[in-house]
Amino acid sequence: MPTDSLIAQKDKVRRFWEAEPCGSRYLQRPDSASDGRGEEWSAKNFETHERIRYELEPYIQDFAKFESAKGRKVLEVGVGMGADYLQWLKAGAQATGVDISRESIERARLRCELAGYRDADLRLADAENLPFPDRNFDVVYSYGVMHHSPNTPQCIQEALRVLRPGGEARIMLYHHPSLTGLLLWFRYGVWRAKGLRQCVYDHLESPGTKTYTEREVLSLMQGFRKVEMRLVFSPGDLLLHEPSQRFQKPLYRWLWKVYPRWLVRQVAGPWKLFVLVTATKED
Numbered sequence: 001m002p003t004d005s006l007i008a009q010k011d012k013v014r015r016f017w018e019a020e021p022c023g024s025r026y027l028q029r030p031d032s033a034s035d036g037r038g039e040e041w042s043a044k045n046f047e048t049h050e051r052i053r054y055e056l057e058p059y060i061q062d063f064a065k066f067e068s069a070k071g072r073k074v075l076e077v078g079v080g081m082g083a084d085y086l087q088w089l090k091a092g093a094q095a096t097g098v099d100i101s102r103e104s105i106e107r108a109r110l111r112c113e114l115a116g117y118r119d120a121d122l123r124l125a126d127a128e129n130l131p132f133p134d135r136n137f138d139v140v141y142s143y144g145v146m147h148h149s150p151n152t153p154q155c156i157q158e159a160l161r162v163l164r165p166g167g168e169a170r171i172m173l174y175h176h177p178s179l180t181g182l183l184l185w186f187r188y189g190v191w192r193a194k195g196l197r198q199c200v201y202d203h204l205e206s207p208g209t210k211t212y213t214e215r216e217v218l219s220l221m222q223g224f225r226k227v228e229m230r231l232v233f234s235p236g237d238l239l240l241h242e243p244s245q246r247f248q249k250p251l252y253r254w255l256w257k258v259y260p261r262w263l264v265r266q267v268a269g270p271w272k273l274f275v276l277v278t279a280t281k282e283d
């Protein structure tokens with residue numbers, strides 16, 4: 001993609017997440033503490049978000065290994081509303097977090113303040129151009145972020161650059177093929193001769209979302225050794241999540257009710273949206 005198109009594409013991504021920071025739909029209407037822009041957020045809102053997040057994605061704890069980060073320098077790329085970032089702080093890590101969306105950074109900061117962490121190191125920054133020196137972090141963690149950025153290989157190379165030799169990257173990317181892609185294909189692709197990947201690109205979260213086969217992930221992780229991958233169902237694969245505004249019609253409500261989750265788990269094989277990648281930087 002030419003540079004101008006990449007910049008325009010990134011702006012679309014940023015604007016999408018400014019309008020709906022990740023996970024907002026799991027928050028009840030904001031209540032007590034005011035954030036100064038007419039909206040009110042409380043510790044209770046954030047606790048609800050955290051509880052639902054880890055219920056729907058129980059593998060996060062195992063993947064992130066928060067508790068192993070005590071005293072270590074961790075960079076989280078794409079903190080969203082900061083649920084995982086707060087876990088790094090609670091575990092005693094020296095955690096820095098970045099996101100391209102100001103709204104997300106502000107909510108993450110408020111979440112930390114409400115939890116008693118007043119000096120959170122949260123910054124507005126782009127995963128494709130991280131404002132940190134080489135070999136600076138023990139762990140770089142990024143959950144569901146880099147496939148949204150127009151130049152995903154550049155995000156991964158930036159993670160590699162800022163890691164110290166022997167440091168570990170823990171990166172969740174979207175996998176192809178997946179049930180989520182298939183469901184989107186039934187909704188948007190089947191009548192328009194659009195492929196699964198194009199349906200994800202056009203309709204899953206921010207515009208331009210990419211998905212990768214395991215072989216493609218391996219080639220993205222150039223420069224790392226010990227690359228390990230684990231496929232897991234996303235809440236969307238199993239329709240466990242709250243339907244977004246686009247899926248409120250009675251037909252979708254019915255689908256959410258009758259979706260045979262137990263059977264799907266048995267037969268879906270590798271058609272899972274999330275690929276959890278861990279890799280070590282060469283010494």
Ligand SMILES: C[S@@+](CC[C@H](N)C(=O)[O-])C[C@H]1O[C@@H](n2cnc3c(N)ncnc32)[C@H](O)[C@@H]1O
Nearest residue numbers: 017022078079080099100101126127143145149
């Ligand atoms: C699906 S959300 C995930 C947020 C968080 N990791 C979580 O799991 O809740 C994607 C996040 O990536 C951020 N993002 C997208 N492109 C980015 C980029 N180039 N640099 C930094 N953050 C980016 C968005 O602003 C958004 O907060």
